[in-house]
Amino acid sequence: MKILYAAGPGNVIETFKYWKKGEDDPSQVAITYSRQFFDVCATLNATGYVITSNPEKKIFKDDNFTIENRPLYLSKQSGILYYIGQVLYELNFVLSVLWFRADLVVGNLTSCFFVLSLLPLLGIPVIPTLHCVLWPKYAEISKAKRTLWRLNRRFFSKDCLAILSISEDVNEQVDAITNHQSRPLVNFLPLYHRSEFADITLPSQSRSPFHVLFAGRIEGDKGVFDLLEVARRFQAEGRDDIVFHLCGIGTQFDLLQEQVKEAGLEALFVLHGYCKKSEMQQMYNLSHVVIVPTRSNFIEGLNKVVVEGILANRPVITSSVCPALAYVREAVVEVPPDDFQAYGDAILKLQCDRPFYEQKQQSCQSLQEPFYSDSHSWGKALMSILEKSQANGLLLKSVR
Structure with missing residues (x-):
């Protein structure tokens, strides 16, 4: 099984090096989500490809894992140029998914989720991770943002396999843009020792x-x-x-x-x-x-x-x-x-x-x-989605 994980801007390469030694990243208090991804891949005997938005462009390979730092495009621009950069970035990401021949995509890197709807059309399931609310809870949503979330509606209501969500506030916003018809929402909590x-x-x-x-x-x-x-x-x-x-x-x-x-x-x-x-x-x-x-x-x-x-x-x-x-x-x-x-x-x-x-x-x-219990972690939430999807025949590769 091949899994591509879209991570944020963190130093995932260093986290992997510590994981390889059986250690947690000492720079972080919580157990990182990337470390939990490595654990999931090890459990499934899967090959992992991680693309991060870390600004230090770099590619690292070790055994079954490839980690690539791929800086965001036009991230310092504003207005339409900013969103053009996000769309181009996601299109390049889709090409990487196809090149890798991924069986599954987990996570996301920008707010242009609608681009990822291309992947399910090609038979590649996607499980986004929502670490933040989709828009400021008490702020008025701009016309541009409203348009963006209208474009994203289909991805959350029909195209993704399930949605990993950090909180009920996020769930409520997903429900709002999908008229309470979203794909399954699975909550997780940060995990600590x-x-x-x-x-x-x-x-x-x-x-x-x-x-x-x-x-x-x-x-x-x-x-x-x-x-x-x-x-x-x-x-x-x-x-x-x-x-x-x-x-x-x-x-x-x-x-x-x-x-x-x-x-x-x-x-x-x-x-x-x-x-x-x-x-x-x-x-x-x-x-x-x-x-x-x-x-x-x-x-x-x-x-x-x-x-x-x-x-x-x-x-x-x-x-x-x-x-x-x-x-x-x-x-x-x-x-x-x-x-x-x-x-x-x-x-x-x-x-x-x-x-x-x-x-x-x-x-x-x-x-x-709950914050010390692995049963509430991101990794366990991901595994629960995979096991349920496998039982329903939605994944081609074996999930053990």
């Missing part, structure tokens, strides 16, 4: 200072400037017992750093930059809460930071922009999207109301098991 969080201690009983942790890219649509507004509010109120820690890099890092300095908040709004896994464990040990203030104009996925905060036994503050909320609501303080006043109020509530904090913190443990 317990050992990744074993050395993280319970939060300190001391509330002064109260440490608030943000982990992610330093971008406006990730809500980092909203956090700065919260810090300015606390400064104006004379509070110096709440410290924000931001771990990550991004295009707005320098601007944010400049504004922090102008506000005189360097001691209370600390930009740590990129943090290695061991450094992130230290930050979790220091923190009392995790905050995920993603703005409503962002196309959000499950957001693993929400999950990892729960696995670290830290209450999380976020909004319904993050689909992960549905899985961990009991340990989350939910606020309205884009409302930095509400984010500040939530921080104060967790700092000052100890019973409320303890209730949220204790809820973390009861929510962790």
Whole structure:
């Protein structure tokens, strides 16, 4: 059996090298989806071809696997040129599928799914993976996007074999574009080893200072400037017992750093930059809460930071922009999207109301098991689709 996997921009080649040694990629906290793909191929004794959108163009071959980094076309363009690049990229991808003589295609690389409808016409089943919502949950959909999703409707309602989906929010949007007539939707969750969080201690009983942790890219649509507004509010109120820690890099890092300095908040709004896994464990040990203030104009996925905060036994503050909320609501303080006043109020509530904090913190443990269980993983979800399809005679090659 030959399976072609369309991955994202990650460093799948390095992940494979660790997998070959029987190890997980040490740069990642969650077990990567590409590693799970390699496991599925090993189980099926299948030959795998992975095409990633990693910008470093490269081809790597080893035994039954070929991994190709194929940068997206016209990815820095906007408007019609951007979509022309996506269509051309998908057409080239289809040619690669035919050249490889794939029996199955898993995953996807752009939002132009309608191009992939060519493959089922040629007898090649496709199982897309939806890691993010299809459009921002609370934003108005542009005419161009509406046209795109009308074009994609047939793929999701008739042409694909099944759909791997990261959340119920994604399911609802697929239902919306297919008028509730989509192909089977199969949900999955990110998968973790317990050992990744074993050395993280319970939060300190001391509330002064109260440490608030943000982990992610330093971008406006990730809500980092909203956090700065919260810090300015606390400064104006004379509070110096709440410290924000931001771990990550991004295009707005320098601007944010400049504004922090102008506000005189360097001691209370600390930009740590990129943090290695061991450094992130230290930050979790220091923190009392995790905050995920993603703005409503962002196309959000499950957001693993929400999950990892729960696995670290830290209450999380976020909004319904993050689909992960549905899985961990009991340990989350939910606020309205884009409302930095509400984010500040939530921080104060967790700092000052100890019973409320303890209730949220204790809820973390009861929510962790699904993220440690392989039965909810992407790999298991994929195998369940293949086994069911084989039983129904929809796959030509044997699935054992």
